[in-house]
Amino acid sequence: MERPRQIIECGDFVLRRWRGQSDFPPAFKLIEESLDHLRPWEPWAARHTEKSTRAFLAKSESNWASGDVYNYAIVKDGTLIGMCQTYRGAEPEGRRMGYWLHPAATGQGIATRATAAMITEMFTLPDVEYLEIAHDLANTSSAAIPRRLGFTEVLREQVTSPAAPSGSGIDVVWRLNRPTPPVHGTPCP
Numbered sequence: 001m002e003r004p005r006q007i008i009e010c011g012d013f014v015l016r017r018w019r020g021q022s023d024f025p026p027a028f029k030l031i032e033e034s035l036d037h038l039r040p041w042e043p044w045a046a047r048h049t050e051k052s053t054r055a056f057l058a059k060s061e062s063n064w065a066s067g068d069v070y071n072y073a074i075v076k077d078g079t080l081i082g083m084c085q086t087y088r089g090a091e092p093e094g095r096r097m098g099y100w101l102h103p104a105a106t107g108q109g110i111a112t113r114a115t116a117a118m119i120t121e122m123f124t125l126p127d128v129e130y131l132e133i134a135h136d137l138a139n140t141s142s143a144a145i146p147r148r149l150g151f152t153e154v155l156r157e158q159v160t161s162p163a164a165p166s167g168s169g170i171d172v173v174w175r176l177n178r179p180t181p182p183v184h185g186t187p188c189p
Helices: 020-038 045-047 049-068 108-121 140-148
Strands: 007-009 013-018 069-076 078-089 092-103 132-137 152-157 170-177
Touching: 007 108, 013 108, 020 049, 020 092, 020 140, 049 069, 049 132, 069 092, 069 108, 078 108, 108 132, 108 140, 132 140, 140 170
Parallel strands: 092 132
Antiparallel strands: 007 013, 013 069, 069 078, 078 092, 132 170, 152 170
């Protein structure tokens, strides 16, 4: 099975694969400093502990090896500023994407550029036919990214209850299909 690159250069920042427990101190600090920003939208933030961060980092290794989840740290000037990932979707040819940033790193286009870099990387893998981004309808910041990157909204569905405190209970799913390669040698009409 082909895998994405472990390091993706993005100009003034880099996406890099998590390095296991050696990443614990900066990962824990990043999450701790971002909790107020994350709690409204990320259900896991309410259960955040040192143990959960260590478990996330340990699972990142096996998830990468299996191809189930490719987790990346977003690093700028040697400092962790966010996380992004892609994971297997409901169908074998699709993957879901997620992202979040430290509050001090928002509003600079970093999440959009990191997601764009992941899109490019994922479409180098032969088994990826489409990518999806899902978010709560009320999370307008998350909605801006798929709009900017050419995704199409494909579904809105009521969930039993909002997964996070600020959630509306409606999940929005966006999809981007693998670009069709140009056909060479076809005469112009």
